[in-house]
Amino acid sequence: MMIRRSGVPAILTVHGWVMDEAITALRMNPRGNFHYIFRIINWILHRLIFIPLIYSRVTAIARIKLEKNGINGVVIPNAFITADVDKKVANCKNLSFDDFTLVTYVSVGGSLIKGMERLSRIITEVNKRTDRKIQLLVFGTPVETDNPHIKMMAYRDDFLCYLKSADMIILGYEMIELGYAAMEAGYLSVPIAKFKSEFEELEDGVHGIIAESEEDMIKKLVKTIEDPSLVREWGENLRAHVLKTRSPQVIGEKWRRLILEVTGMSPDATGKG
Structure with a gap:
């Protein structure tokens, strides 16, 4: 008072x-x-x-x-501070993955409440529909899962090194704002896969995958895995968007x-x- x-x-x-x-x-x-x-x-x-x-x-x-x-x-x-990311990734080792690699970050909130069960279903189904395998690396709050295509990474200081080397970042719930992990991904030219929200600011097929449903997400992920050039294009577009709107x-x-x-x-x- x-x-x-x-x-x-x-x-x-x-x-x-x-x-x-x-x-x-x-x-x-x-x-x-x-x-x-x-x-x-x-x-x-x-x-x-x-x-x-x-x-x-x-x-x-x-x-x-x-x-x-x-x-x-x-x-x-x-606001997004680019210098923070530059410093953290300066000494990253060159990580390479045999599988198409998605990264997600979960905490106590929407990502933990709704996201992981949905992502597990998606990863399982995508692996059934494509010859190239897809894996999901989960950082943040550990979640119990028996899905062989999902790896729990917990909290790690080298999260950005894994993110930089990933093909995409994926969100399992309707996230309206660009969270910091999503902005970090964009700055590192890693495109996003997420579900369309009511106040969506990103464009499907421009900044990544903006899916209308689980089935839509699965189909678009399969298409993306089979055409890697999309990942590079979307990543550059998302980077430009982050730098323009979050400076x-x-x-x-x-x-x-x-x-x-x-x-x-x-x-x-x-x-x-």
Whole structure:
């Protein structure tokens, strides 16, 4: 409440699906994830008291974050820092795979709730329909699976080295925003395979595969495996899109205009005296 009394505008940025992630964590391991109870209480207080009374604006990196959390706000995507990726991949060993290789990254959230079972079905079916084998490397939160074409990689410092050497990154759920792993893939010219979402910003056949259904994803993956030139073209297109829409300059300008708005200044102000 000190913020409100001070007269200084406050902006709240929401990350993730707050309640969904907390409830999922508690279901997976009630005792080990007991601290998520406090996150739920904290979020209820924010919804009922803090957001209406304290904050001038609420932001999120994607529309889905606002909708899943039941709040109104402004969408400002994450900026992408290319230097971070350049540094991490500078000393990567040359990884090569015999199989067509997909990479995915899962955590406590949409990717873990919906994604892995769907991806397992897709990988199994694609392997039935093509002579060239396809494998999926899963990074992040380990998930139990008996699928021989899926390898659990857990959390690794050399994730970007594997991503750089992969053919595509695949997402098993409707991810509207470009998450950081997807932006890293794009910057490394690795195209994406994902399911079409309500506010889709990527184009099917331009940035990768944007599928309407599981069957659509399977058919398009089979076609892609048999025509590797598509992967190279899509990868370059996705790289150009990431650099154009997620640069610090572009995202910084969005923040500048929002801050000027909440402080009552003209959006055309330059800040130069």
